[in-house]
Amino acid sequence: MELSLSIASSLRFPQTDSIPLHYCSLPGSLHAFSNSNLASKSVSLRRPLIWRQPRLVRLRAESVTPTESNGSVDKYGDDDFIVEDVPHLTDFLPDLPSYPNPLKRSQAYAIVKETFVNPEDVVAKDIIVQKDSPRGVHFRRAGPREKVFFTPEEVRACIVTCGGLCPGINTVIREIVCGLKNMYGVDDVIGIQGGYRGFYSKNTLNLTTKVVTDIHKRGGTFLQTSRGGHDTKKIVDNIQDRGINQVYIIGGDGTQKGAAAIYKEVEKRGIKVAVAGIPKTIDNDIAVIDKSFGFDTAVEEAQRAINAAHVEAESMENGVGIVKLMGRYSGFIAMLATLGNRDVDCCLIPESPFFLEGPGGLYEYVEQRLKENGHVLIVLAEGAGQEYVAQNMQAFQEKDASGNRLLLDVGLWLTQHIKDHFTNVRKMTINMKYIDPTYMIRAIPSNASDNIYCTLLAQSAVHGAMAGFTGFTVGPVNSRHAYIPIDRVTETTNTVNLTGRMWARLLASTNQPSFIQDSQDVRERVDKQTIDAIHNMIINST
Ligand SMILES: Nc1ncnc2c1ncn2[C@@H]1O[C@H](COP(=O)(O)OP(=O)(O)O)[C@@H](O)[C@H]1O
Ligand SMILES: O=P(O)(O)OC[C@H]1O[C@](O)(COP(=O)(O)O)[C@@H](O)[C@@H]1O
Numbered sequence: 001m002e003l004s005l006s007i008a009s010s011l012r013f014p015q016t017d018s019i020p021l022h023y024c025s026l027p028g029s030l031h032a033f034s035n036s037n038l039a040s041k042s043v044s045l046r047r048p049l050i051w052r053q054p055r056l057v058r059l060r061a062e063s064v065t066p067t068e069s070n071g072s073v074d075k076y077g078d079d080d081f082i083v084e085d086v087p088h089l090t091d092f093l094p095d096l097p098s099y100p101n102p103l104k105r106s107q108a109y110a111i112v113k114e115t116f117v118n119p120e121d122v123v124a125k126d127i128i129v130q131k132d133s134p135r136g137v138h139f140r141r142a143g144p145r146e147k148v149f150f151t152p153e154e155v156r157a158c159i160v161t162c163g164g165l166c167p168g169i170n171t172v173i174r175e176i177v178c179g180l181k182n183m184y185g186v187d188d189v190i191g192i193q194g195g196y197r198g199f200y201s202k203n204t205l206n207l208t209t210k211v212v213t214d215i216h217k218r219g220g221t222f223l224q225t226s227r228g229g230h231d232t233k234k235i236v237d238n239i240q241d242r243g244i245n246q247v248y249i250i251g252g253d254g255t256q257k258g259a260a261a262i263y264k265e266v267e268k269r270g271i272k273v274a275v276a277g278i279p280k281t282i283d284n285d286i287a288v289i290d291k292s293f294g295f296d297t298a299v300e301e302a303q304r305a306i307n308a309a310h311v312e313a314e315s316m317e318n319g320v321g322i323v324k325l326m327g328r329y330s331g332f333i334a335m336l337a338t339l340g341n342r343d344v345d346c347c348l349i350p351e352s353p354f355f356l357e358g359p360g361g362l363y364e365y366v367e368q369r370l371k372e373n374g375h376v377l378i379v380l381a382e383g384a385g386q387e388y389v390a391q392n393m394q395a396f397q398e399k400d401a402s403g404n405r406l407l408l409d410v411g412l413w414l415t416q417h418i419k420d421h422f423t424n425v426r427k428m429t430i431n432m433k434y435i436d437p438t439y440m441i442r443a444i445p446s447n448a449s450d451n452i453y454c455t456l457l458a459q460s461a462v463h464g465a466m467a468g469f470t471g472f473t474v475g476p477v478n479s480r481h482a483y484i485p486i487d488r489v490t491e492t493t494n495t496v497n498l499t500g501r502m503w504a505r506l507l508a509s510t511n512q513p514s515f516i517q518d519s520q521d522v523r524e525r526v527d528k529q530t531i532d533a534i535h536n537m538i539i540n541s542t
């Protein structure tokens with residue numbers, strides 16, 4: 001694949017693992033990589049966001065003792081050291097006063113040795129490097145700052161939850177309320193009910209630490225959620241009318257796009273409102289961050305359905321167990337639930353097309369497993385094989401209120417096809433058990449480790465907003481929490497990399513067919529996806 005220099009020098013690839021040829025930092029400076037690894041992730045391009053001088057000035061002005069700082073202008077100015085910084089209220093309100101952070105005096109932090117994050121701390125996006133590789137992309141490290149831009153008395157915060165459910169939403173709500181109160185002495189927090197449309201169509205709830213004290217023990221969202229209904233102007237009007245100056249938005253890729261629109265409108269109006277996004281998705285499809293909260297809980301819960309299907313399948317002659325799990329465009333839940341289980345014979349995900357008939361197809365493999373083992377267990381993500389289901393059902397494409405494509409039931413479709421094939425074509429009796437635990441895996445409270453994760457997310461968001469950052473999403477990057485520009489997490493979707501090692505591990509574990517007859521084919525397909533994504537981004541960015 002070839003990229004012309006003019007394209008490469010004005011646009012930069014955000015993810016080194018999906019860079020086919022070039023990696024550019026500053027316009028005009030080009031780093032060529034011999035690495036031609038191709039990823040199944042869609043690759044997108046964005047304008048360079050290198051810390052330019054104004055950001056450097058602000059970053060350094062934020063330093064406690066600039067003379068003692070480890071950094072130097074050169075260091076940050078290096079072409080290969082890129083910091084993708086988040087906006088700050090002072091970008092459009094330069095005269096905003098700052099105050100000493102009250103955290104130092106709080107009960108929790110009184111004896112902490114290093115209360116505040118060094119303002120020059122950044123988190124590396126890629127931690128696998130070679131000796132001579134460029135230092136690459138970094139994000140600002142999350143955590144409390146020496147200076148804050150709100151007094152506790154002036155804060156009026158709100159929390160809203162949007163999109164689908166996932167375990168842990170209530171923990172995040174709780175910890176934002178408790179974090180604001182216990183760390184910063186903020187009393188005024190309100191809940192927006194029913195997602196974005198709740199800003200302009202519903203009454204708010206007063207969220208005190210007492211009100212939220214045990215909500216983390218329940219699944220779902222205490223504030224309710226919805227799809228659709230994002231009207232930026234009405235939402236920001238409402239934010240202004242209610243005197244809200246910190247907005248915490250919990251939601252997935254769609255929600256974060258909405259948060260970016262709110263931030264931009266706030267900036268346009270020049271009002272002092274910090275907008276913080278907390279990424280939420282059961283599908284784990286949000287780019288940049290390590291993993292979304294509640295994902296592990298969901299994978300764990302999926303084990304119950306898979307185990308039940310296994311018990312049913314192995315207790316009968318020619319038992320076929322099929323479990324359908326969530327995963328609209330990304331098969332992470334199905335992949336991890338399969339890897340975590342070990343009884344699964346085959347995992348089907350949206351990223352990996354499969355076929356039924358002929359050599360190397362699913363029917364052949366099912367028959368082989370029935371002969372070898374007496375039963376077979378299949379886990380499939382709801383987004384897998386949608387093109388076949390649509391063809392067969394001659395269905396038209398429906399969308400939900402947010403514009404997401406509504407999926408056809410691939411579980412029922414596959415169940416029927418396997419039954420028909422073995423009964424009518426192979427003249428074999430099979431015992432089919434189909435389990436669809438779809439909502440059960442996301443409508444539960446989060447487990448202990450997700451609760452810890454949710455607490456970190458909430459507290460990091462609170463520290464960021466109090467420090468005046470805005471238009472950011474918080475999340476772990478290589479296990480360290482960072483403030484990430486919202487656009488960065490919405491421009492691409494995280495999908496299972498078919499040419500990566502994790503999918504290979506799954507194939508090695510289940511020993512299922514890869515459904516790829518020619519590995520060159522898949523490389524070319526992934527390559528084409530990459531080129532298409534680049535073309536789309538170029539068109540969108542012009
Ligand atoms: N491109 C967008 N711009 C503004 N708001 C959006 C956008 N996409 C989705 N939203 C809003 O975000 C909310 C949640 O989106 P949805 O796709 O349903 O869930 P998720 O955030 O979990 O992906 C909805 O209220 C929807 O209107
Ligand atoms: O039926 P609902 O509530 O729209 O949710 C179903 C969809 O939500 C998802 O869980 C993803 O939701 P998000 O966009 O909120 O992350 C998909 O896996 C699933 O297809």
Ligand SMILES: [Mg+2]
Nearest residue numbers: 163252253254
């Ligand atoms: Mg989504």
